Amino acid sequence: MPPATRSGRKGKIAILLSTYNGARFLRAQLNSFLAQTHENWVLHWRDDGSTDETVEIMRGFAAKVGPERCIESPSSGPHLGASPSFLTLLQENMDAEAVAFADQDDVWLPEKLAAALEMLEDAADAPALYCSRQYLVDEALRGARLSAQHGKAPGFPACLTQNIANGNTLVMNTAAAALVATAGYPADTVHDWWSYIVVSACGGKILFDERPQVLYRLHKTNLIGRARPLHARAMAALRRGPAVYMTMMRRHADALATQAARLPPEAQRDLRRVRTGLRGGLADRATALLCRRFRRCTLLENLLFTYWFLTSPETHPATAPLPGWPAAEPPAPAKLRVR
Template sequence: MTPASVNAPASAFRNAGVAILLSTFNGAAYLPAQLNSFLSQTHEHWVLHWRDDGSTDETVAIMRAFAARVGAERCVESPSSGPHLGAFSSFLTLLRENLGAMALAFADQDDVWLPEKLHCALEILSQAEDVPALYCARQYRVDESLRNASLSASHTGTPGFPACLTQNIANGNTLVLNAAAAALVATANEPNGTVHDWWSYIVVSACGGRILFDERPQVLYRLHKSNLIGRAQPLHQRALAALRRGPVVFMTMMQRHADALAKQEAKLTPMARQDLAVLRAGLHGGLAQRLSALRCPRLRRRTRLENLLFAVWFLTCRRFLAAPQPLLDSVPAKRAAPALQES
């Protein structure tokens, strides 16, 4: 398909058709609520593109029944559906198959979208005009029964590069890309072990796109016992969990992301190339190079405590990165990103 024009007027973009990208895997218990939330969207110009990643429960039957209900033109099964690829590759396959859309929204199978989600995303993305743009938002964290809601963290700072390498704020269940941003992500060579939302945030930021964070929550983010990572926990428990996990996965994933960007640095902005060179010198060099990298005012996490922990880990990263790394490559859960985000 030919990518949609990124020069569409803002008014036209607000009324654009949206490709909802849904990768399913043994999601029968929660899928109906998510599918109904698509039908409740105030922005009705959407088409659901789904790919099953090797389910063994009733997921595929539920999806095909939904297609019969809304029409095959509104619920389209990917021709690649069936083989198990893992969450990242499954979502990226859907993205590459649907680059003709003006906007592409990732959806997780066990969440519930609030009715204004697509409307708000398109309203904000329309401000980006002809540049790559990524929309993301806050969420209500809820339990398995969609109760006991608590609001996810606010991000009042300026998102972008290289802060995106230290922390993911683009939760995949809220993420919407315009056509230009989707094209960037689709053509980037991703590192092993990454996740679709964090990698999208990194690529769009490093290539000069806009990151548009909506402080209004748009999703009921269901946390349940089947989440391998990202279970509902109070802040202090998540902080202790991050300390127990330690820096190995976090710092190695930072190195992988940085090295992957370096292989395609022609797409990066001049400032991003400069920051990336300093950061990689710190990751691969000695203490002086690491101290120099930490002086970069854009290499920051959200809070002072997080920055202190990050600085300690970064200054001692050579010891961590020298050891053999059992990483995220084999983790099939959609919730890999929050583990790194909260480290």
């Protein structure tokens, strides 16, 4: 039985919602919060510079549920971008019993929070991150199909190659939230991927729920997701080539190196090998690929990853030392988006 139902008060969850011109779909998401079987939640929201009716909708929702259940961030207003906005909310609420990221255009299924708490309860005080499958739907919430399975969460350093923790499903306990909130973040990261990387690298538990808990609305204005079939996304990745993907991997690895003291010995060793490979020649890259779990989930994905890792042009001279261990070099300013 889940740890809390409509009559229970155990497990207070801070729902973190960053909004930006979301008036079209926002009400459906807010109503899905009200439909949760686990009612012990508080919504903390930050508007990222909306010019539509988003702020009015949010303040109207606060008037409906009470200001103690819907709290606007003191940082609300200036445009930061989605991931900095979410991570700002996390820094403001990292002491909560659990934190759940929420996107403005999705719909949560009623058991989402209860299911997350049920699985997180087994982690006790260890850092733990919950995520789940989703139903992928169109703008009108039709045509539901299941997202990919990840029954055995890959962990570190696989998390540097691929994100399996979709932010609209992600829930962290206090220990995991504190790790992510105090870790800083590299330029142009995605908040859910960076959370997955930090918790995995620091030895936390990654709990993947095979039960879908969210209606993930795919539409033309999605920040990350797009309503495109798998073959179209695969062709788009091939056309982009390895540059964006490998640059983001370098940024993640270098930013993670600033947290090296928090990593278990095996993770420190693997991270050093990966960073050396990212700057070195073929032998260094081949050595990095020997790290246990340094791979993507499927065979075809992993073949492409291996080819890109071995052959992509290096952005740092092989003879240069790694930027100070554990310190990381500052990231380049180019705008990147990669999943």
